[in-house]
Amino acid sequence: MRIGLIGFGRTGKAVASVLLASEKCSLMWVYRQKTLLEKRRVAEYLGIENDAEGEVYSSSNTSIDELLDNHPVDIIIDFSSATGIYAYGEAAAKRRIKIISAISHYSEKEKMFLSELAKTTTVFWSPNITLGVNFLLFSAKFLKRIAPWVDIEIIEEHFKGKEGVSGTAVKIAESLDLEKSDINSVRVGGIVGKHEIIFGFPYQTVRLIHESISREAFGNGVLFVAENLVDKGIGLFTFEDLMLAYVKE
């Protein structure tokens, strides 16, 4: 799999390092707005021993068509911003390049644009592209369906500075029909990120816990998605779609 990466912030860099370390794919390029790091070899910049030739390109000096024609890829991974999709969406779709978007928040407009692109190519979107969080979401919904009367609360723990309730906790709460008051937010020290869903039964308790160690986890999520899109045709896919295929086996 030849992969192109859109966006090169802190998460983009962590994802690039995981992709470079994997034998399952080749990182052909990184495409970003800033001209900073332009033409640097990604592996070298990240200090990874790997002779992959993929370089950083800036949209200021290289057009997306130029990039896709000179350095063709099978999949584009998007870790840029909500509006990044406009910079490459059509160019990718018309070349049947698969799109994996890991953008956390899209407005309705972008979601509709994704649907539009999904008429021509394979499009995947997950606001939290880690295996663990998506597994939690999936199995928590499953347990709730089995025992709709069970009491559920969420505890999410993050570093002191983090403002607001974690987006992942909100998403979990929504998918389980919980109230915002069912989310307990702890903010202390340097906790990277912990989400715990507590299912209280009368005589037993079930806990589903996800702990983040570092943002490289997103890279492994991307690899999982990329592998599972190989046999998928055009259309819009979610993490749940990919997981369901495993249950049906």
Add this chain to the structure above:
Amino acid sequence: MRIGLIGFGRTGKAVASVLLASEKCSLMWVYRQKTLLEKRRVAEYLGIENDAEGEVYSSSNTSIDELLDNHPVDIIIDFSSATGIYAYGEAAAKRRIKIISAISHYSEKEKMFLSELAKTTTVFWSPNITLGVNFLLFSAKFLKRIAPWVDIEIIEEHFKGKEGVSGTAVKIAESLDLEKSDINSVRVGGIVGKHEIIFGFPYQTVRLIHESISREAFGNGVLFVAENLVDKGIGLFTFEDLMLAYVKE
């Protein structure tokens, strides 16, 4: 649902108390070997305010056919022993009474007998008939199928006196293709029972935890199974079968 209960040890009593407290079923009788407590009203003996008439019968003085004819039931729940099935199996099957067995260990002979009975009536067997443990088994297998390369270990904690590795932990390990050395057994104080499955990913950790509060949990498991057998025909069913129906929805 009219229910008959085979066995009245500590777990049998706890299950009876849950059945008596539920509006979804009526406990018609308890059937046991010992003559102790014979003809006592179950609700009264357990100190539960409930005018249910179900009494304790002993196999020494009442034959199973007599019992089933005079006090018909829809479902028989078995919390007796490995050989209990022979005392009621055929009598139940020929009356099309559904059988729910919660016996932990059966030899091959009994398993074959269950299969035989399942040709005539609905038979269900689970060696650990709690919702929580079966959910853990189910979702752990699911996560392993998604990420077959993930590292997995089990921690099980029980009260100081408990001998050997917990049967539930062994079952979890087997279903995940783990070694016995992947089970860590903690034996301290009065811990009722805790099972934790740890999935170690490179940059994230997922934990599935089940904590037992008391053996009444088996009663709720029985109720779940009974309700989910209502629309099932003849055949042999497991907890996994019942859960799969929820995924397919």
Add this chain to the structure above:
Amino acid sequence: MRIGLIGFGRTGKAVASVLLASEKCSLMWVYRQKTLLEKRRVAEYLGIENDAEGEVYSSSNTSIDELLDNHPVDIIIDFSSATGIYAYGEAAAKRRIKIISAISHYSEKEKMFLSELAKTTTVFWSPNITLGVNFLLFSAKFLKRIAPWVDIEIIEEHFKGKEGVSGTAVKIAESLDLEKSDINSVRVGGIVGKHEIIFGFPYQTVRLIHESISREAFGNGVLFVAENLVDKGIGLFTFEDLMLAYVKE
């Protein structure tokens, strides 16, 4: 140690069962307001195989002086109510009987009365007389003194019906100078009681967790206190006082 127990509610009964099972003390009597169970042998009523003669006495039919003169004790344990102290305080103090009060909430008036009694005999008071909770309080205060700048939050989990924030959590918060908003209360299923104090450091996290299994834990707390009061003279003592003696060793 000859012990008399004031109060025989659910916790009083659990405490009595632990005292009866211990070889370190003899339960001489239970004293309560209600006449229910009067003159029943405590061991027999609780179903404990023990030929201890201690019976239940009611204040309606037996005066405290009569009781203390006919059935002398070394220590009185109080699990009754906030005003129970008035029923036996002076009678105990003038006989130099040690007093262990486990009443959760006293008004200022009762606290002053305890101080008054402590001029004549040994008086101990703890609103949560378990070893575990008091250890948590002690060591949490210690860690906060070492690292006053550390972030601290509390998670307390209890069964669904429990109203309000747990008194123990409030006490922990007060002793650590936390706000009420630093307490996260989870109410699900049948959780007996769990308190977790989370200390968030920049690059590490420390958690102190106490889990209740059953109210018999209060009985073991009483035994610990009773043993540690043996060498104490007149005065008012807290759990912290008893613990400090161990540090100084």
Add this chain to the structure above:
Amino acid sequence: MRIGLIGFGRTGKAVASVLLASEKCSLMWVYRQKTLLEKRRVAEYLGIENDAEGEVYSSSNTSIDELLDNHPVDIIIDFSSATGIYAYGEAAAKRRIKIISAISHYSEKEKMFLSELAKTTTVFWSPNITLGVNFLLFSAKFLKRIAPWVDIEIIEEHFKGKEGVSGTAVKIAESLDLEKSDINSVRVGGIVGKHEIIFGFPYQTVRLIHESISREAFGNGVLFVAENLVDKGIGLFTFEDLMLAYVKE
């Protein structure tokens, strides 16, 4: 406090970054065997915005006496190796420079040398110089002294590759008189490091948990020790000595 750092491996670098970020001390230099990075400004090399002038010196080109005379310090922190102490011990002691050693394993010979140096200056040694682990050790010993009959087991979790039982777990076990079989070692994924001490009482459970987020935790431990040595005279000190001072308050 003017600080000099011996050793600049992965932990040494993490410690340097914490010291540079603190306003309580000045990092005057780093001293190491290798000539790599020689004369680089530490802050610049670590990418920290800080105009601290401290540079890296190599023992190949700069003698310890030269270094200490030209760049005097109040405290030397040692994160090098077991034999590092011989490179600077006497030079430091004769100048009354305080020594903080964080070396994990010393042979008897080095321990005796430390004692010798402690006759002339203030010497501190801790094989795991984090606040959290030392607090766990301290309060676990305290709880065991209060309840010597309690059941105790340890769970330690680390990344898949880590060989052998964690040194910290062994130390905890030794200080609580536990057997090696009471340590449960989990090795999965990328877990940085977690130590849990479980105290099992008959009707309650206490857990002390330490989770490492990153090795910068050693830097905060060093700062704590350095501040608490300010008022200490000559002699050999441990982390427990420093903690005891807080209890006695």
